[in-house]
Amino acid sequence: MTDVSWAPVPEDSGFGIENLPYGVFTRPGELPRIGVAIGTAVLDLAGLAADGLLEDRRWFAAGSLNGFMAAGRPAWLASRARIIELLTIATYRERVEPHLIPLSQVELVRPVEVADxxxxxxxxxxxxxxxxxxxxxxxxxxxxxxxxxxxxxxxxxxxxxxxxxxxxxxxxxxxxxxxxxxxxxxxxxxxxxxxxxxxxxxxxxxxxxxxxxxxxxxxxxxxxxxxxxxxxxxxxxxxxxxxxxxxxxxxxxxxxxxxxxxxxxxxxxxxxxxxxxxxxxxxxxxxxxxxxxxxxxxxxxxxxxxxxxxxxxxxxxxxxxxxxxxxxxxxxxxxxxxxxxxxxxxxxxxxxxxxxxxxxxxxxxxxxxxxxxxxxxxxxxxxxxxxxxxxxxxxxxxxxxxxxxxxxxxxxxxxx
Amino acid sequence: MTDVSWAPVPEDSGFGIENLPYGVFTRPGELPRIGVAIGTAVLDLAGLAADGLLEDRRWFAAGSLNGFMAAGRPAWLASRARIIELLTIATYRERVEPHLIPLSQVELVRPVEVADxxxxxxxxxxxxxxxxxxxxxxxxxxxxxxxxxxxxxxxxxxxxxxxxxxxxxxxxxxxxxxxxxxxxxxxxxxxxxxxxxxxxxxxxxxxxxxxxxxxxxxxxxxxxxxxxxxxxxxxxxxxxxxxxxxxxxxxxxxxxxxxxxxxxxxxxxxxxxxxxxxxxxxxxxxxxxxxxxxxxxxxxxxxxxxxxxxxxxxxxxxxxxxxxxxxxxxxxxxxxxxxxxxxxxxxxxxxxxxxxxxxxxxxxxxxxxxxxxxxxxxxxxxxxxxxxxxxxxxxxxxxxxxxxxxxxxxxxxxxx
Incomplete structure (x- = not known):
C-alpha cells in the first residue's frame, strides 16, 4: 500500500493509511459508534454509512465492534478496502471530510464486548x-x-x-x-x-x-x-x-x-x-x-x-x-x-x-x-x-x- | 410454607410449592420464555404476565433469566410470593390453569446467559x-x-x-x-x-x-x-x-x-x-x-x-x-x-x-x-x-x- 491519504497524518502519528485501527467513540450527548483512526482524527463510520458512502448492515452505529467482527473476513477486507478508497481518492474528500472528528473531541470506550x-x-x-x-x-x-x-x-x-x-x-x-x-x-x-x-x-x-x-x-x-x-x-x-x-x-x-x-x-x-x-x-x-x-x-x-x-x-x-x-x-x-x-x-x-x-x-x-x-x-x-x-x-x-x-x-x- | 398447591404435584416429584425453580422453555414454533416448575408442569410466567396476573417488566418474555435476575431481591421475593398465591388460592385456578404446560411438551434451554x-x-x-x-x-x-x-x-x-x-x-x-x-x-x-x-x-x-x-x-x-x-x-x-x-x-x-x-x-x-x-x-x-x-x-x-x-x-x-x-x-x-x-x-x-x-x-x-x-x-x-x-x-x-x-x-x- 503506497497510497497516501488526503487526510493529514503527522509524521510518526502511527495512524497512517496502513493502519486504520477500529474503535468505538462517543461525544457528549451522542451515542457511541464505530470509527477508525487516521492521523489525529477518528473517521466516523456510522456517519459515512448514513451518507451512503460505506456499506451498512447496522455494524457501525453500534456500541461495540462485536457485530462487525462477527461479519467475517470478507466483510472486514471489503470495509478496509473501501475506507482506503475514501481516504486516498481526492474526489471523495469533500463528502468524507465532514466525518473526520478530532481525536481530542471524542471519548474512546471499550471497543469489544469481551466474551471469554x-x-x-x-x-x-x-x-x-x-x-x-x-x-x-x-x-x-x-x-x-x-x-x-x-x-x-x-x-x-x-x-x-x-x-x-x-x-x-x-x-x-x-x-x-x-x-x-x-x-x-x-x-x-x-x-x-x-x-x-x-x-x-x-x-x-x-x-x-x-x-x-x-x-x-x-x-x-x-x-x-x-x-x-x-x-x-x-x-x-x-x-x-x-x-x-x-x-x-x-x-x-x-x-x-x-x-x-x-x-x-x-x-x-x-x-x-x-x-x-x-x-x-x-x-x-x-x-x-x-x-x-x-x-x-x-x-x-x-x-x-x-x-x-x-x-x-x-x-x-x-x-x-x-x-x-x-x-x-x-x-x-x-x-x-x-x-x-x-x-x-x-x-x-x-x-x-x-x-x-x-x-x-x-x-x-x-x-x-x-x-x-x-x-x-x-x-x-x-x-x-x-x-x-x-x-x-x-x-x-x-x-x-x-x-x-x-x-x-x-x-x-x-x-x- | 404449609400451603398446598391446587396444581397436581406427584409425591416425590421434588417440584412442590416449596421449590418453584425458574427455567427457560420453548415449544415448537414459539419463542423461549420463563417458567417455573410445579409438579410435572411448567407454569408460563410470560403468559401469566400477559394476562395481568403477574407484574411484568419484560422480565418473563425473555430467552434467559438475566433480566429478571438483575431486578434484585425485592423483585425475586415479590414474584415468588405472588406465584405461591396463584398456585395455592383456589379462586385463581381457573385463570392460572391454562398457563400450566406439561413438562413433556416443552424443551428446556440454558436458563442463564453466563457472564463469567x-x-x-x-x-x-x-x-x-x-x-x-x-x-x-x-x-x-x-x-x-x-x-x-x-x-x-x-x-x-x-x-x-x-x-x-x-x-x-x-x-x-x-x-x-x-x-x-x-x-x-x-x-x-x-x-x-x-x-x-x-x-x-x-x-x-x-x-x-x-x-x-x-x-x-x-x-x-x-x-x-x-x-x-x-x-x-x-x-x-x-x-x-x-x-x-x-x-x-x-x-x-x-x-x-x-x-x-x-x-x-x-x-x-x-x-x-x-x-x-x-x-x-x-x-x-x-x-x-x-x-x-x-x-x-x-x-x-x-x-x-x-x-x-x-x-x-x-x-x-x-x-x-x-x-x-x-x-x-x-x-x-x-x-x-x-x-x-x-x-x-x-x-x-x-x-x-x-x-x-x-x-x-x-x-x-x-x-x-x-x-x-x-x-x-x-x-x-x-x-x-x-x-x-x-x-x-x-x-x-x-x-x-x-x-x-x-x-x-x-x-x-x-x-x-
Whole structure:
C-alpha cells in the first residue's frame, strides 16, 4: 500500500493509511459508534454509512465492534478496502471530510464486548524468569512449557478500556518468611505488558481450529495490561493457578488493529525445539515484529520485543480449541507478559526489579519495587509497515488508586 | 410454607410449592420464555404476565433469566410470593390453569446467559484425594487450602444446558511413565458433580462483597457437571492451572432453584480450623443439606453430600471479590467437585476409581475406569424442606460422543 491519504497524518502519528485501527467513540450527548483512526482524527463510520458512502448492515452505529467482527473476513477486507478508497481518492474528500472528528473531541470506550478472556504464557524469557523467582528450587521451565502454549482463563467482566482507574486490590497473602497469611492492600502490585487478539467469527463446539484458520476467525490485535498482585498471586496459585491476584482488572487499548494491517510486521518466530505436535505446526511465519514500550510516570522503563515470543497467535488459538472448546465473537486471547532476553526488555516489574530486590531508579529521583498509588502506567507498541512508516497500536494506560473504602490511614505500600 | 398447591404435584416429584425453580422453555414454533416448575408442569410466567396476573417488566418474555435476575431481591421475593398465591388460592385456578404446560411438551434451554464462570475447589475430601493422586510425593492439601477457597476461572462460552451432547476432547497428554507427550482423544474423560450459583445483582469495581451480601446478589442454585479430561489436565496444569482439560464443556441443570427455596436446607458447615480471616467470617450457617446423586447409564454410582463442603457459597463470593473484582448478572460460581468422606460419596471417577486403578463394576456387567463413548451421566440433587417434602434441583445430564471429525477407526478408550 503506497497510497497516501488526503487526510493529514503527522509524521510518526502511527495512524497512517496502513493502519486504520477500529474503535468505538462517543461525544457528549451522542451515542457511541464505530470509527477508525487516521492521523489525529477518528473517521466516523456510522456517519459515512448514513451518507451512503460505506456499506451498512447496522455494524457501525453500534456500541461495540462485536457485530462487525462477527461479519467475517470478507466483510472486514471489503470495509478496509473501501475506507482506503475514501481516504486516498481526492474526489471523495469533500463528502468524507465532514466525518473526520478530532481525536481530542471524542471519548474512546471499550471497543469489544469481551466474551471469554484467556491469557497465555508464551514468552520463554518471562516464563523462565518467573520460574526462577517463584520456584527457586525447581527447573525454571515446567516440562510442558515447550510442548504446548500454557494458558489460563481470566475474568472477562473486569476487562476495562485504557484510562479506567485501577484500584489497588486487597487480599490474602503469605510471604515465604511468614507463618500465617495476612490481609491488606497488595504490596506487590504489578503491570504486565501483553498483546492480545479478539475473535470475530465463532467456531462450533467440538471442532478444533487449525493454525491455518487464524485469519478467518481473528479480527485484530489490541494491547493489554494484565494488572497483577504478585503477593496475592504467589499465595493462592497452587494448585489451580491465579485467581484474585489477577481478576480485579485488565486494561485494553481502545484501538483494534486489523490483522491485515500487520501483514508487513510478520517475521519468522524463534525456532521451536523440540518440534511441536502436528496440530501446533504453522505453515506461515506468524511472529510479529512489534516493539512494546512501557512507561512509568512518563519514563520508559522497558521495550519488550514481541518478535521474541516462543508461541505464536495461531498456535495459541489452535491449542485453545484443540479439545473442541468453541470460541465466540468477542473472545479475547492475550499473549502473557512479553519479555525479551535482555533486562531492559522485561515486561513486568516482577522481572524488572527481580521481585523488588533490585528496585528501579527512575529519572525523577524516585525508586520503584512495585507500583505505588498515583503511578501512571502506559504501554504502547509499534510495528513496521510496507511503506516504512511506523504503525502504532495505540496505547493502554492506567492510574493506580487506593481501593475505594480503604480504611483511612492505610499505609501505602512503598519500596521493598 | 404449609400451603398446598391446587396444581397436581406427584409425591416425590421434588417440584412442590416449596421449590418453584425458574427455567427457560420453548415449544415448537414459539419463542423461549420463563417458567417455573410445579409438579410435572411448567407454569408460563410470560403468559401469566400477559394476562395481568403477574407484574411484568419484560422480565418473563425473555430467552434467559438475566433480566429478571438483575431486578434484585425485592423483585425475586415479590414474584415468588405472588406465584405461591396463584398456585395455592383456589379462586385463581381457573385463570392460572391454562398457563400450566406439561413438562413433556416443552424443551428446556440454558436458563442463564453466563457472564463469567469460576469454579472453586471447596470439598476438603476431594482436594485431599486429588492431591494424593496427582501429587503423590507432596502433602495432599496445599498450605493455602484451609486459608482461602481456591478457585480458577473456567470458560463461560462452553457452559451448556443439560442434554447437550458432550464431545470427547482431543488433546495433548503425557502420562508419568511417558517420555514424550502424545496427541489423541482423551483416555481419561471424567465427570465432576458440583453445585453452582448464579449472580443476579452486579457489584461495583473495587468494592468487595461481604459474606452478608450473598442473598442480595445471588439469585439461585444450579447443578453443574464440569466435564474434565484428566490426562490432558494432568499434563497442562503446571503452573497456571487447568485449561484445555476443562474448557471443552460444562453442563448445567435447566432449573435454577431460588435461594429462598433452600432456606430450610441450611445447616452449620463443618468447623474451620484454623479460624478464617475476618473477611471470610460468616454470621449465618450456610452449609446446605443437599444430597447429590450421580447416575452412570442408569446406575447410581455415588451420593455426595454437599453439607460436607468446607467452604460455603457466601465465603466463596466474598473471596472472589475481595480484590475488588466486580461481579455481573449471569456470573456462575461452582463449588468444585462435591465429595464426602466415604468412598460412595466421591463426586468424580478420578476419585471413585482412584485414577482408573480400581474400576467400577456396574450392575450391567460392564466396568468403568473413565467414561466411554455412549455413556450417559446424570446428576441430581435433593434437599429437605420445611414441610418434609423432598425438594429436587432437577437434573443435569449428558451423553458422551466421539469428537466430530474424529478419524475413522479411532480406538475408543476402554477400561484401564
Amino acid at each position: 478472556f484467556a491469557d497465555f504464557y508464551s514468552s520463554i524469557h518471562h516464563a523462565a524468569n518467573v520460574g526462577q523467582i517463584f520456584r527457586p528450587d525447581a527447573i525454571p521451565l515446567t516440562p510442558n512449557w515447550r510442548r504446548l502454549p500454557i494458558a489460563y482463563h481470566g475474568r472477562a467482566g473486569t476487562v476495562y478500556v485504557s484510562g479506567t482507574p485501577i484500584f489497588r486490590p486487597w487480599g490474602q497473602r503469605r510471604d515465604a518468611h511468614d507463618s500465617e497469611p495476612s490481609y491488606g492492600p497488595s504490596q506487590r502490585l504489578d503491570l504486565e505488558a501483553e498483546v492480545g487478539y479478539v475473535v470475530g467469527v465463532p467456531s462450533a463446539p467440538g471442532w478444533p481450529l487449525p493454525t491455518s484458520a487464524f485469519r478467518d476467525h481473528v479480527f485484530g490485535f489490541v494491547l493489554v495490561n494484565d494488572w497483577s498482585a504478585r503477593d496475592i498471586q504467589f499465595w493462592e496459585s497452587q494448585p489451580l493457578g491465579p485467581f484474585v491476584g489477577k481478576s480485579f482488572a485488565t486494561s485494553v487499548s481502545p484501538w483494534v488493529v486489523p490483522v491485515a494491517a500487520l501483514e508487513a510486521a510478520r517475521v519468522p518466530p524463534p525456532a521451536q525445539d523440540p518440534p511441536v505436535l502436528p496440530y501446533l505446526r504453522c505453515d506461515e511465519p506468524w511472529g510479529l515484529d512489534l516493539t512494546l514500550e512501557i512507561e512509568l510516570n512518563g519514563h520508559v522503563i522497558a521495550r519488550p520485543p514481541f518478535s521474541s515470543m516462543y508461541w505464536t497467535p495461531p498456535q495459541q488459538l489452535a491449542h485453545a480449541t484443540v479439545g473442541g472448546a468453541a470460541v465466540r465473537t468477542g473472545d479475547l486471547f492475550a499473549s502473557g507478559t512479553v519479555s525479551g532476553a535482555g533486562r531492559p526488555e522485561r515486561g513486568c516489574l516482577l522481572e524488572l526489579t527481580w521481585n523488588g530486590l533490585e528496585p528501579l531508579q527512575l529519572p525523577d529521583g524516585t525508586r520503584r519495587a512495585y507500583l505505588q498509588d498515583g503511578d501512571t502506567v502506559t504501554i504502547r507498541a509499534f510495528a513496521p509497515t510496507a511503506t516504512g512508516a511506523r504503525l502504532a497500536m495505540g496505547e493502554v494506560t492506567g492510574v493506580i488508586h487506593p481501593a475505594p473504602g480503604s480504611p483511612a490511614g492505610t499505609p501505602t505500600p512503598g519500596v521493598a | 464462570f469460576a469454579d472453586f475447589y471447596s470439598s476438603i475430601h476431594h482436594a485431599a484425594n486429588v492431591g494424593q493422586i496427582f501429587r503423590p510425593d507432596a502433602i495432599p492439601l496445599t498450605p493455602n487450602w484451609r486459608r482461602l477457597p481456591i478457585a480458577y476461572h473456567g470458560r463461560a462460552g462452553t457452559v451448556y444446558v443439560s442434554g447437550t451432547p458432550i464431545f470427547r476432547p482431543w488433546g495433548q497428554r503425557r502420562d508419568a511413565h511417558d517420555s514424550e507427550p502424545s496427541y489423541g482423544p482423551s483416555q481419561r474423560l471424567d465427570l465432576e458433580a458440583e453445585v453452582g450459583y448464579v449472580v443476579g445483582v452486579p457489584s461495583a469495581p473495587g468494592w468487595p462483597l461481604p459474606t452478608s451480601a450473598f442473598r442480595d446478589h445471588v439469585f439461585g442454585f444450579v447443578l453443574v457437571n464440569d466435564w474434565s479430561a484428566r490426562d490432558i489436565q494432568f499434563w497442562e496444569s503446571q503452573p497456571l492451572g487447568p485449561f484445555v482439560g476443562k474448557s471443552f464443556a460444562t453442563s448445567v441443570s435447566p432449573w435454577v432453584v431460588p435461594v429462598a427455596a433452600l432456606e430450610a436446607a441450611r445447616v452449620p458447615p463443618p468447623a474451620q480450623d484454623p479460624p478464617v480471616l475476618p473477611y471470610l467470617r460468616c454470621d449465618e450457617p450456610w452449609g446446605l443439606d443437599l444430597t447429590l446423586e450421580i447416575e452412570l447409564n442408569g446406575h447410581v454410582i455415588a451420593r455426595p453430600p454437599f453439607s460436607s463442603m468446607y467452604w460455603t457459597p457466601p465465603q466463596q463470593l466474598a473471596h472472589a471479590t475481595v480484590g475488588g473484582a466486580a461481579v455481573r448478572t449471569g456470573d456462575l460460581f461452582a463449588s468444585g467437585t462435591v465429595s464426602g468422606a466415604g468412598r460412595p460419596e466421591r463426586g468424580c471417577l478420578l476419585e471413585l476409581t482412584w485414577n482408573g486403578l480400581e474400576p467400577l463394576q456396574l450392575p450391567d456387567g460392564t466396568r468403568r475406569a473413565y467414561l466411554q463413548d455412549g455413556d450417559t451421566v446424570t446428576i441430581r440433587a435433593f434437599a429437605p424442606t420445611a414441610t418434609g417434602a423432598r425438594l429436587a434441583m432437577g437434573e443435569v445430564t449428558g451423553v458422551i460422543h466421539p469428537a466430530p471429525g474424529s478419524p475413522a477407526g479411532t480406538p475408543t478408550p476402554g477400561v484401564a
